Amino acid sequence: MTLSNTATAFTAAWAGLAVFQHGMAVSGLNGIQAPLSCGLAGGASNDDLPTWLDWLRPCVPMTPTEFGFAVSVFTLGGLVSSLASRAVIHSYGVVGALRLSALFVLFGSALLALANSVPQMSAARTLVGLGCGISTTTVPLVLASVAPSHIRRSVGLLNQLFIVAGVLLGQALSFPLGYRYLWRFVPAVSVAIAVVQLLGSLFVHVPEDELAVSPEAEPLLATAIRPANLSFTELIRSKEPRIQRAFYVVLVTQFCQQITGISAVMYFSTRIMTPVFPGNAKVVALAIVMWKLPITASPAVLIERIGAKPLLIVPTFVMALASLVLAIGINQSAGALAIAGIMVFVTAFSVGLGPVVWVVIGDIVPPHARAAASSIGLAVNWSTNFVIGVSFLPLQACLSGGQPSGEGNVFYVFAVTCALAALWIRRAYASFEAISE
Numbered sequence: 001m002t003l004s005n006t007a008t009a010f011t012a013a014w015a016g017l018a019v020f021q022h023g024m025a026v027s028g029l030n031g032i033q034a035p036l037s038c039g040l041a042g043g044a045s046n047d048d049l050p051t052w053l054d055w056l057r058p059c060v061p062m063t064p065t066e067f068g069f070a071v072s073v074f075t076l077g078g079l080v081s082s083l084a085s086r087a088v089i090h091s092y093g094v095v096g097a098l099r100l101s102a103l104f105v106l107f108g109s110a111l112l113a114l115a116n117s118v119p120q121m122s123a124a125r126t127l128v129g130l131g132c133g134i135s136t137t138t139v140p141l142v143l144a145s146v147a148p149s150h151i152r153r154s155v156g157l158l159n160q161l162f163i164v165a166g167v168l169l170g171q172a173l174s175f176p177l178g179y180r181y182l183w184r185f186v187p188a189v190s191v192a193i194a195v196v197q198l199l200g201s202l203f204v205h206v207p208e209d210e211l212a213v214s215p216e217a218e219p220l221l222a223t224a225i226r227p228a229n230l231s232f233t234e235l236i237r238s239k240e241p242r243i244q245r246a247f248y249v250v251l252v253t254q255f256c257q258q259i260t261g262i263s264a265v266m267y268f269s270t271r272i273m274t275p276v277f278p279g280n281a282k283v284v285a286l287a288i289v290m291w292k293l294p295i296t297a298s299p300a301v302l303i304e305r306i307g308a309k310p311l312l313i314v315p316t317f318v319m320a321l322a323s324l325v326l327a328i329g330i331n332q333s334a335g336a337l338a339i340a341g342i343m344v345f346v347t348a349f350s351v352g353l354g355p356v357v358w359v360v361i362g363d364i365v366p367p368h369a370r371a372a373a374s375s376i377g378l379a380v381n382w383s384t385n386f387v388i389g390v391s392f393l394p395l396q397a398c399l400s401g402g403q404p405s406g407e408g409n410v411f412y413v414f415a416v417t418c419a420l421a422a423l424w425i426r427r428a429y430a431s432f433e434a435i436s437e
Contacts, residue, residue: 007205008146014200015142016162017193018098018135021105023166024190025128027289029071031174031270031282032183037062057116058180064393070121071267072389077104077129078136079382083375085137094145097138099201104131106194112187128190133382142206160296160355167266168289174270174282235372245432246364247373252428253312253357254377256421258384260319261414262349264392265342271393275404276330276338284339288346295350308356308363312425315352319345320418323411330408341411353421357381364432 029036038059062070081088081104088097108127115121140159173186230238238244265272269285277284302311326341328334357377365373392410399413400406 010200011146011204011206012143012158014197014204015098015139016158017197017200018101018131019139019159019162020166020169021102021128021190021193021197022132022135023163023168024170024193025074025105025125025132025166026163026266027167027170028173028186028190029067030267031171031285032178032186033067033268033271035059035178035180036183037067038180055116056114056181056184059183060115060117060121062118062121064397065390066118068268068393069390070118070125072263072386073122074125074129074132075382075386075389077126077131078133079129079379079386081130081133082137082378082382083133085134086371086375088134089138089141094138094142094206095201095204097134098142099198101131101134101138102194102197102201104128104134106191106198109187109190109194113184113191124187136378145206161293164289164293164296168286168293171269171282171286171289175286178282230369230372232372232376235369235376238369241435242432243366243369245428245435246366247369247376249364249425249428249432250361250373250377251380252424253353253360254381255384256316256425257353257357258381258388259417259421260316260349260353261323261388261392261411261417262346262354263385263389264414265345267389268392269342272330272407273338273342275407276333276335284342288342291343292346292350295347296355299351299355302351303356303359308359309429311352311356312360312429313422315348316418316422316425318348319352320415320422322348323415323418327408327411327415330411331405333405338408 033039036059038061085097088100092100104127108124108129108131110124111127112121112124115124139162143158169189170186173189177183177185230243235243235247238247265288269288270281273281273284299311322341322345324341325337326345329337329339329341361370361374361377395413396407396410399409
């Protein structure tokens with residue numbers, strides 16, 4: 001079934017809202033950490049609230065470790081639901097799956113907007129993560145099924161653009177809403193978007209028989225609705241050299257994507273830049289995302305011209321150098337160095353590990369092993385994302401020794417992990433290519 005241009009655009013925009021919500025979940029708490037966690041005065045007073053809302057606290061007292069956990073725990077929800085998404089899609093179809101995603105985000109965001117304690121916030125973020133995990137695996141299927149054939153290889157790019165646009169809005173909302181009480185309207189925006197998603201689902205039609213025909217969709221877990229020729233156990237126990245080594249490359253690239261520290265940068269960029277720009281850290285964080293948006297479009301051309309392997313290795317080495325520059329810039333309060341370091345760091349990730357790890361699955365994993373390899377790789381990615389996110393702020397505090405001049409020390413660690421990641425990816429690819437020749 002072929003959709004009209006209007007119906008295609010409407011369906012793509014509707015599906016894109018689901019991963020747009022994912023982007024908002026990544027950055028939504030970044031710029032409001034201080035007023036949310038009682039680190040900043042100002043804004044509305046209790047007297048300004050309607051009587052029936054006077055039970056709401058102006059903020060939720062929490063330590064940096066508790067804040068880091070509340071931010072990162074959404075990845076655990078994402079891990080669970082992304083692995084269960086194949087069953088969800090099989091039972092409800094892609095439209096039903098995205099409705100369920102919207103419901104999780106709606107209830108999670110509503111709970112977050114009304115939360116008065118760390119456990120409530122953590123539960124809310126977990127619900128949001130459940131919704132985001134479903135959208136991560138489902139939206140590429142929808143985009144691939146409605147996109148014209150000549151642009152289907154760009155589906156992954158469109159998916160990433162929606163995510164980055166969500167990150168941009170989540171960060172931008174911290175300017176008008178970054179005050180006590182008012183920070184609660186940031187998740188309220190996600191509630192409103194979720195309502196739009198649910199209403200929009202009544203007017204979309206996705207041709208289910210055309211799902212996952214895009215070669216670009218397979219690396220983005222489009223294979224999640226196809227019967228896997230190999231189960232998880234069969235993949236892990238496989239003795240076929242090509243499958244073994246291709247699976248190893250998938251695990252290495254997915255793990256390395258997160259140990260570079262990119263999640264910490266996107267979750268806590270405002271906090272990271274505060275020692276250097278105490279009054280303008282949110283502006284710098286917003287500029288980082290604005291810079292990332294156009295850069296996200298470049299891998300579509302680079303992958304075709306250069307190939308996946310160089311884009312995984314060279315930009316990761318560049319990230320290691322950028323981490324060194326960022327560490328020095330923060331420790332010496334050198335604004336130009338800090339901005340240069342973080343901008344190059346984000347740029348290198350956006351043209352390398354960010355999009356290319358998904359291309360790897362379709363390029364080197366045999367078709368009958370892709371679904372299982374995709375799912376296990378995603379589990380590694382989400383799990384590592386959680387560990388990095390939850391440990392970043394405590395690690396930064398520990399390595400700084402309580403001194404502002406040491407808050408950049410954590411990026412020396414990431415410089416090492418980025419360099420090791422590049423070497424590990426190179427070695428994994430060499431092992432795979434040795435049996436492919």
